[in-house]
Amino acid sequence: MDLGGEQVVLRPSLCPHHAVIYRSRSHSYRELPLRMAELGGMYRSELSGVLGGLTRVRAIQLNDAHIFCTLEQVAEEAQAALEMIRQAYEALGITPTRYRLSLPGPGGKYVAAPEKWQRSTALLTDVLDRSGLPYEAAEGEAAFYGPKIDVQVTDGAGRESTLSTVQVDFHQPEQFDLHYIGADGAKHRPVMVHRSIIGSVERAVAHLIEQHGGAFPAWLAPTQLVILPISDTELPNAAALAQRCTRLGLRAQIAGPDRGSLGARIREARLVPYQAVIGAKEAADDHAALRLRDGRRLDPQPISDVLTRISALIGDHSTELWAHATS
CATH class of the missing domain: 3.30.930.10 (Bira Bifunctional Protein; Domain 2)
Incomplete structure (x- = not known):
């Protein structure tokens, strides 16, 4: 018809x-x-x-x-x-x-x-x-x-x-x-x-x-973790972290230095629940400095600990971003 x-x-x-x-x-x-x-x-x-x-x-x-x-x-x-x-x-x-x-x-x-x-x-x-x-x-x-x-x-x-x-x-x-x-x-x-x-x-x-408003719960967010290497030197560490996320079923992306200054990349990823900043010191220690979408900044800590906690919160469909975290 x-x-x-x-x-x-x-x-x-x-x-x-x-x-x-x-x-x-x-x-x-x-x-x-x-x-x-x-x-x-x-x-x-x-x-x-x-x-x-x-x-x-x-x-x-x-x-x-x-x-x-x-x-x-x-x-x-x-x-x-x-x-x-x-x-x-x-x-x-x-x-x-x-x-x-x-x-x-x-x-x-x-x-x-x-x-x-x-x-x-x-x-x-x-x-x-x-x-x-x-x-x-x-x-x-x-x-x-x-x-x-x-x-x-x-x-x-x-x-x-x-x-x-x-x-x-x-x-x-x-x-x-x-x-x-x-x-x-x-x-x-x-x-x-x-x-x-x-x-x-x-x-x-x-x-x-x-x-x-685009800020989905962490378990639902299209990108759950954005990885921010400070310079090209940390790109291999960022790639290794992205692979670990994939193995854990986490949706992660790398926002490298080619996309602008660190501040600009942080602002661009403001709706992503977790931002993992990797500088020279973090790369050497296999650590990451985590930023949360709610504005909290966490001290650098072992990447394995970071991924374990994020995986647990997402797996539980928790509305918490980081329970008992220190600013």
Whole structure:
């Protein structure tokens, strides 16, 4: 079809793909809940006038999962999804604006199955009530096949958007004729729980950039350690340190003298959590003088000690840059 002067082709979302995978073989009730997750490509025919940075794009990578379970398992799976979202937000430093129970509204196009809508709504309402989270019901925000829990975030301009969702779906298992063999030997219809922990990776990254102002937690920072040799003489030591970082799984870069004065390089790397300065004395002793992003400067110390502590803090997803450090 033509849209905005361009030709586009319809493509199904990730949900039917997972339903077809489930349907490819028979399943016993003992296998349930059966969870499928992927980071999958999605595309939207957004007009150019509504596109904006990473928040509103045409091609997105969606953090998506679908759980096929029995009716008795739905509440536990939905509750577990909410807990995963909470943990992810805590680790990433994201603060949700509000939780929304998204319901159908007048004039919308929804699956005509009143009984399924009532069951889904009752299940999600119970999950939210049990979680103790404050939430608001909003008409007209449901998916076409069922209600959902939306986790809303707000950007620096005050614009609200949905980042994470939990949905209960009775419709698609029926449309794809999904079933499992129950303890009674008969066929039963599973329930499909849609779970997106951070939603669109692009939107999540855009929100993180704004929230942290580019100064990401050390474990998340694209470059975790920048190595600053004072002169060309220390470049071999800097290269050796970079190799040690690579072996430890640390993301390190060398900013050599060819990139300007030491002061200029320090300013350029001001958002990097750790800066390791190597001068003649440090090179001779296999030491590094560490500068932290928060402005602290540490006395030169053995590189092995520096890497051990940084690795531990990053491995624990700690928000601390250098606990118990002296200025």
